[in-house]
Amino acid sequence: MKKRYLLAGAMAYLMSWQVSAQDATAIKYASTITEADLEEYLTYLASDEMEGRETGEKGQKMAAEYLVNFYKEIGLDGPVDGDYLQKFELANVKWGDISLKIGNQKLTNNEDFVFIGDGNMRRSEKKDLVFLGLANEENLSKVDVKDKLVGIWAIGGRAQNVIQDIMDAGAAGAVIVTMEGQANFDRIANRYKALSGRGRLGFDSEDKQQPVFMVSSNKMAEIFDSSVEELKEAAKNDPSVIKSQKATFQVKKNKEMVGTENVMAYLEGTDKKEEVLVISSHYDHIGIDSQGRINNGADDDGSGTVSVMEIAQAFAKAAEDGHRPRRSILFLNVTGEEKGLLGSQYYAENPIFPLENTVNNINIDMVGRIDYEYQDAEDQDYVYVIGSEMLSSHLKTINEYNNITYTGLKLDYRYDAEDDPNRFYYRSDHYNFAKHDIPVIFFFNGVHDDYHQHTDTVDKIEFPLMTKRARLIFHTSWDLANRDERTPVDGTNTRTDR
Template sequence: MRKHLLVPGLLVLVMTGHAQNNANPEKYAEKITASGLKEKLTVIASAEMEGRETASPGQKKAAAYIEARFKKMGLKPGNGNAYQMPYPVYKDEITAQTFSVNGRQFNWDKDYTLNIGTIASGEWTQHNTVFAGYGIVDDTKSRNDFANLDVTGKIVIVLDGTDDPNPAPVGNSTRARNANPASVFAKTNAAKKNGAIGLFVVTKNFPLTTATPTQGNMYLKPNTASFISASISEEMASALLGRTSQLSSDQLKQVNKGNYVAEVAIAVTKHTETLESSNVVGIIPGTDKKDEYLFITGHYDHLGKKGNVIWYGADDDGSGTVSVMQMAEAFSAAAKKGDGPRRTVVFMTVSGEEKGLWGSDYYSEHPIFPLDKTTADLNIDMVGRIDTERKTADTLNYVYVIGHDKLSSDLPVINEGVNNKYTKLTLDYKYDDPNDRNFIYYRSDHFNFAKKGVPVLFFYDGMLLADYHQPTDTIEKINFDLMEKRVKMIFHTAWVIANKDEMLKRDTPLNMPSR
């Protein structure tokens, strides 16, 4: 009797899996419409959301809106019984500080400013410093300004900028600028790697005409190791180098590298405030492979409001946010008709991307679902515009795809296959070039999945100029017809990955340089 009862059950299981693999995804893709995308983006990129700055009231309004739509669509909560995954962020304020050289007190904004984010509360006294010229380390030019200098446990003084007659391109993004060997970021890293406890950068900007806030930027992970980072005036640098009169800029360039005796005393009192942000997570449970997961992600934060000016972030990344929501609607419609995905599909909109991929970083370190059972992350960050620098004939029928030749050989086969069948977009792989100077592969939330070995595809419109990170990134500049086509292609890619028999292979080495 039990034997006969089991057979129909097995037949149902096989037929169900077979039906899901062969259900027609085109009828569900029709849920992804220009009008539906516009309706949602009109809310996300509205003045009411105030630019969706991380840990701001506007960001929390946006999270509440996304959560409400996930509920209405019938998605299940992705974080236990909750749709939101909160995580802490921090903000520092210096409430008191002093800085003296050889007993002489110098003044904030007149002579120096401190990096609030890297220095801790406390007192420091140093009896000598090390002058390292421009403090540049550039392996491509066999240059190392720290060569033959012992800076362990010491404060390093460097000049701002570079003396290189052929400097490396600066780049048009924060991450690209930081990668430049002459940037303060790169010089700081070089000093740290050589064992320094601080870096003073000599600039011509002092005295400052605009007051420097004593409240720092938000950050994700508390830094327990203090690093004394300061910008200082040429007058202050002269005192540190043992001079009784101020050296000119040209004279400072002629100073020999090496140790200089000076009594440096710094005292700082800092207060840290704990804030909260969140990712919004909704799921459609899978059927026979429900313990395997496909992620579809986009970040819903942007740059916020400064005074009365709002950074709307319609393309960056309101477009990706509503794309995730619209695909959730399509998958939900399929599930309600009995064509639910075999794998659990996780729709996650993250915050903190503009701060440094914080929401996805937090998720990757505190995963709700096992990363080794996560077949892929399809990340959508800016799919609503036409790249103003793209001059080819296909400007109304393209999308940049990043990650196609990395981590899994299945990715291009699936993505190109559905595109050839359904949408016939030009899939442009230019940003997968290991020599990409814009470092696009590292600049959105897929990266935090990729660094854990999860195969990723990142879909992007290429907007790096024009209204990128400007208040003018507004909804009327979105091309909703092209956006609809792009999102349908991503949906079809997701459909195949969610329903295929096996998880994506993890068989391709990462061919990108280290950050």
């Protein structure tokens, strides 16, 4: 409560000095962020020529080259031994054959189930399938899961944690429900089907015999010759009342290594140059769909990437005119976000600059559109702000002050809630900085009908609003790069597990 009053007081003080505290130099260079530039860059980055910027593919590499040439042209340095690319490899796993039969019923991959586990088997295996429901001590005391395929009801929980719990208890694998409703499952199954020919990208690791099959709640009931309500009741009270089934399954894996790269540009600071502010976006997208349609990714995340470009250019112009920031700035465009935040994870685990010297991460992912919540609103000048007060009591206040002073957007914090069912906090690259206790802000416009569709195109971008959002991010970054003290880490990271 005391902290809340202190922050409120700080905001009141900052608001009272709104006019006199405007920084004419910051305003001058913020004005170089223009609708025309953003549209020019995005028209190319989200063009068909980029083929949807799929990680490791031709279009992603063309986009990387475009970014590198831009950063060279505006006079920023390449921080990777003089280069602008942080190169690394990912394993592309393709499943040769995945089969699952329960009793006499043969299930179809990416229709009846989705494979979300790991494994590579020479021959099919036969196991008992038992229903456990919840992976708690009480249920585990009632159901023997050792060397069995285990039915799990994980709605509202984190599937990875549940799976690990039953594997630790000796299970051979899992059939798991993570959401209710056939329509929700069908959307995921259709996406897996569309991506099945490309494989699954991730960091290379040893094969784990951990077969995990995700099914809908309706299919789980059918498998156990029961109803959804009966399974829910059994999961809560006594899972042993659900009759076990016989299961036969096999998983075959093929793997090849794929090269990809993060793009980064560096502006060295002056008296506080050892401290680094990271401004990030992801420049990859989801490529070409199964029907041959290009997913241009204009909003996701072409909008964030060209915003980083314009912000970088504004700082570069300021430095050229003798207004170099006190702290250094790393402009970071990561790859592999759509595959599981892989590029930012690689950077965080292999940082070019020490993480202890990284003062903040400002992450920009989808800032070019108006979402469902605001599509009919009278005032559509908004942006969602996520994560800004978790690790530092100062960061949210600094961002709000710069918004009040310069841009006047509505800052919407609804998705900052820890119980946000969308889990947006966990779904972009700031996460890999925050988990290392680096204070972050994630700027976001929310989702719309074109999210992850081939219809996410440049003609639907709201460039005036996008410009205003980019200018807010510039002003907040200018403040963070030039203030006397770095933002303190005086909060606790309560969201460490995805």
